Amino acid sequence: MTPHKGACLSFQPRIRKGAFFDASWRYGCRAFSVYNRTYISSTFSTPLEEYWKVTEDVAIWPVMGERQVEISGPDAADFVQFLTPRDMSRCMVGQCKYALITSAEGGILCDPIVLRLADDRFWLSTSDCDLELWAKGVAVHSPMRVAIRDAGVSVIQVQGPKSPRLMANLFGDRILDLKYYWLASMEFHGHALTVSRTGWSGEFGYEIYLGNHDQGDALFDALMQAGSECNVAPGAVSQARRIESGIMSWGVDMTPSENPYEVGLDRLVDLDGTPEFIGRAALLRLEGQPLEKRLVGMSIEGAALDPNEDPWPLTRNGETSGRLTSLAYSPRLETNIALGLVAAEHAALGTELVAGTWEGSRKARVCELPFLPKRQQGDARAS
Amino acid sequence: MTPHKGACLSFQPRIRKGAFFDASWRYGCRAFSVYNRTYISSTFSTPLEEYWKVTEDVAIWPVMGERQVEISGPDAADFVQFLTPRDMSRCMVGQCKYALITSAEGGILCDPIVLRLADDRFWLSTSDCDLELWAKGVAVHSPMRVAIRDAGVSVIQVQGPKSPRLMANLFGDRILDLKYYWLASMEFHGHALTVSRTGWSGEFGYEIYLGNHDQGDALFDALMQAGSECNVAPGAVSQARRIESGIMSWGVDMTPSENPYEVGLDRLVDLDGTPEFIGRAALLRLEGQPLEKRLVGMSIEGAALDPNEDPWPLTRNGETSGRLTSLAYSPRLETNIALGLVAAEHAALGTELVAGTWEGSRKARVCELPFLPKRQQGDARAS
Numbered sequence: 001m002t003p004h005k006g007a008c009l010s011f012q013p014r015i016r017k018g019a020f021f022d023a024s025w026r027y028g029c030r031a032f033s034v035y036n037r038t039y040i041s042s043t044f045s046t047p048l049e050e051y052w053k054v055t056e057d058v059a060i061w062p063v064m065g066e067r068q069v070e071i072s073g074p075d076a077a078d079f080v081q082f083l084t085p086r087d088m089s090r091c092m093v094g095q096c097k098y099a100l101i102t103s104a105e106g107g108i109l110c111d112p113i114v115l116r117l118a119d120d121r122f123w124l125s126t127s128d129c130d131l132e133l134w135a136k137g138v139a140v141h142s143p144m145r146v147a148i149r150d151a152g153v154s155v156i157q158v159q160g161p162k163s164p165r166l167m168a169n170l171f172g173d174r175i176l177d178l179k180y181y182w183l184a185s186m187e188f189h190g191h192a193l194t195v196s197r198t199g200w201s202g203e204f205g206y207e208i209y210l211g212n213h214d215q216g217d218a219l220f221d222a223l224m225q226a227g228s229e230c231n232v233a234p235g236a237v238s239q240a241r242r243i244e245s246g247i248m249s250w251g252v253d254m255t256p257s258e259n260p261y262e263v264g265l266d267r268l269v270d271l272d273g274t275p276e277f278i279g280r281a282a283l284l285r286l287e288g289q290p291l292e293k294r295l296v297g298m299s300i301e302g303a304a305l306d307p308n309e310d311p312w313p314l315t316r317n318g319e320t321s322g323r324l325t326s327l328a329y330s331p332r333l334e335t336n337i338a339l340g341l342v343a344a345e346h347a348a349l350g351t352e353l354v355a356g357t358w359e360g361s362r363k364a365r366v367c368e369l370p371f372l373p374k375r376q377q378g379d380a381r382a383s
Numbered sequence: 384m385t386p387h388k389g390a391c392l393s394f395q396p397r398i399r400k401g402a403f404f405d406a407s408w409r410y411g412c413r414a415f416s417v418y419n420r421t422y423i424s425s426t427f428s429t430p431l432e433e434y435w436k437v438t439e440d441v442a443i444w445p446v447m448g449e450r451q452v453e454i455s456g457p458d459a460a461d462f463v464q465f466l467t468p469r470d471m472s473r474c475m476v477g478q479c480k481y482a483l484i485t486s487a488e489g490g491i492l493c494d495p496i497v498l499r500l501a502d503d504r505f506w507l508s509t510s511d512c513d514l515e516l517w518a519k520g521v522a523v524h525s526p527m528r529v530a531i532r533d534a535g536v537s538v539i540q541v542q543g544p545k546s547p548r549l550m551a552n553l554f555g556d557r558i559l560d561l562k563y564y565w566l567a568s569m570e571f572h573g574h575a576l577t578v579s580r581t582g583w584s585g586e587f588g589y590e591i592y593l594g595n596h597d598q599g600d601a602l603f604d605a606l607m608q609a610g611s612e613c614n615v616a617p618g619a620v621s622q623a624r625r626i627e628s629g630i631m632s633w634g635v636d637m638t639p640s641e642n643p644y645e646v647g648l649d650r651l652v653d654l655d656g657t658p659e660f661i662g663r664a665a666l667l668r669l670e671g672q673p674l675e676k677r678l679v680g681m682s683i684e685g686a687a688l689d690p691n692e693d694p695w696p697l698t699r700n701g702e703t704s705g706r707l708t709s710l711a712y713s714p715r716l717e718t719n720i721a722l723g724l725v726a727a728e729h730a731a732l733g734t735e736l737v738a739g740t741w742e743g744s745r746k747a748r749v750c751e752l753p754f755l756p757k758r759q760q761g762d763a764r765a766s
Contacts, residue, residue: 008413008425012690013709014416030391033393034398129516130517137523140520
């Protein structure tokens with residue numbers, strides 16, 4: 001087993017390009033994946049270079065594949081609540097909440113950030129899952145009065161300790177008042193756009209939602225210019241940084257086959273405070289049961305490994321324990337770090353497992369999450 | 384505007400590999416796209432070589448991303464009927480039907496082939512759309528007793544005039560009795576697998592659905608060996624051949640924004656014979672109205688063009704008419720051929736339009752579909 005190097009991406013009109021595709025290409029991005037039937041930039045330079053940018057300076061990452069499903073109408077709040085076990089009654093207008101979307105069986109269908117734009121208007125900023133189709137399917141028989149559509153915006157993330165300075169250079173100092181997990185409307189070249197203080201890096205950061213796709217090029221250039229004094233560079237999300245932060249990637253670290261308890265997201269399930277939602281009966285049943293598996297962090301012994309392309313087998317004493325789902329080499333910890341789903345009896349800190357890797361068997365040791373602290377919170381004016 | 388050549392595909396564990404990925408790589412496939420969060424092989428050699436294989440000999444195409452959504456249970460037949468405007472009461476056990484899945488607004492959410500495996504068990508063989516999520520969403524409030532899951536099979540297509548010979552070499556002469564759009568259970572290395580006489584090329588052909596993924600390598604090798612006397616080669620679907628055949632690609636030639644009438648699939652809508660289905664009210668309303676746009680075939684003047692990466696604008700007398708969706712150079716017609724969605728008043732045969740292409744403006748002329756006859760039907764013993 002060796003990494004599949006030298007594969008080309010065949011561009012096809014079935015797959016969309018986001019508002020920042022042309023600028024990404026122009027700034028040198030040549031490695032892509034596909035996310036929600038949309039190209040997603042994977043690396044502009046090297047993962048190592050991009051890691052240091054996002055941890056020490058600021059990186060701008062054209063996400064593109066992250067779609068915003070808009071749910072609006074008189075029953076929008078009730079409908080959003082019906083989709084998630086998180087108590088959404090505390091989500092104010094202007095606020096964002098990380099939430100799980102659960103199946104009737106209690107599995108995790110998606111883990112969007114919910115943005116409340118108005119009393120009766122929400123965006124569900126989705127992971128790589130057709131949440132629009134799910135929401136519309138659920139609405140087929142529902143008496144609730146909602147309209148569901150793709151909001152047609154394209155996302156670019158600005159992440160890293162110097163992101164507040166970059167954002168203030170572009171949008172003015174007012175943006176420094178934006179609190180963690182809140183959103184605001186800003187103006188760019190005469191058009192309104194939405195900004196939230198959220199992101200996928202574990203670092204201080206922002207997401208910008210551009211509705212006017214014709215401005216993709218200009219906004220990318222403006223971000224590069226506003227960040228010139230901060231050593232800005234275009235970059236993909238740093239997989240190493242997000243794994244250090246213990247941030248999961250839906251579709252691999254958690255899927256519809258995992259429930260919220262198994263991946264340690266109990267805090268996103270409120271069985272007492274919330275009215276009926278999809279998956280409630282299943283989660284009530286699961287709540288009292290011992291877990292079969294758990295998501296854990298692991299360090300993997302030995303020299304730096306190329307990232308896994310598939311989940312890798314994990315064993316203990318020769319018996320199947322689970323699978324390693326995400327892996328990266330952490331430049332600060334100077335070791336391979338990983339996330340994985342393992343049998344609950346092997347989830348205790350310090351447990352030794354064996355991972356099947358590109359380089360054969362490697363010792364894996366369960367360790368605490370996050371590997372390194374998240375740094376997203378705090379006062380932007382003080383940063 | 385120029386084609387984006389030299390882009391790499393970044394392999395990530397979030398995207399699945401089908402049962403035939405390893406064999407595809409081993410047989411030289413280096414160009415991929417993503418289809419239903421699964422890698423799909425795009426070219427093994429060159430589009431021209433692959434075109435002649437599928438039109439004159441036989442090609443084997445590891446589709447991989449085509450997923451089979453299994454719907455089973457006492458109300459499975461009623462549930463499948465509820466998802467589609469096609470009259471499914473005529474679908475016998477062992478038979479396949481091409482069907483549309485419509486939204487509440489009458490838009491085309493998907494265009495699967497429905498396989499009836501048993502009275503109470505169906506597969507919906509889906510295009511690039513999360514049909515499992517849609518079906519499960521619809522089931523949330525439904526009183527119908529169904530189980531919905533991904534069937535966990537992986538598809539490989541065997542297409543071309545010599546496909547019956549290859550298939551008989553591998554499975555025995557009994558397979559030659561399989562009629563067009565019927566399915567049968569065959570045996571490979573002691574395990575049952577399903578074969579249907581369907582495909583995406585417009586040529587004589589078969590699809591093989593492998594449940595035992597460990598046999599992917601062996602089945603690929605066995606197909607290559609069984610076809611050695613027929614000049615077999617591994618190949619992607621030939622875009623040129625499928626456009627010649629007038630076969631649409633969901634996600635570009637038709638999307639949820641098009642209804643069945645606009646893309647000429649009226650025959651798949653039965654408003655009289657079928658009980659309630661999703662989209663019925665909308666389609667009843669649309670049936671009597673003049674069409675706003677239509678799917679057409681077009682020939683594009685001038686030298687061979689690189690295939691489009693995005694829908695291209697179509698104009699007439701300087702005014703927007705619609706978009707060119709799929710394009711290829713046809714080696715037999717010796718011209719560029721295309722599909723597109725145009726204003727209904729520009730859909731008449733012979734209408735001249737202008738397409739914005741890589742090479743600037745090019746004359747486009749509306750022409751009959753299919754460009755060249757489909758050859759899938761007929762007696763396999765006579766072929």
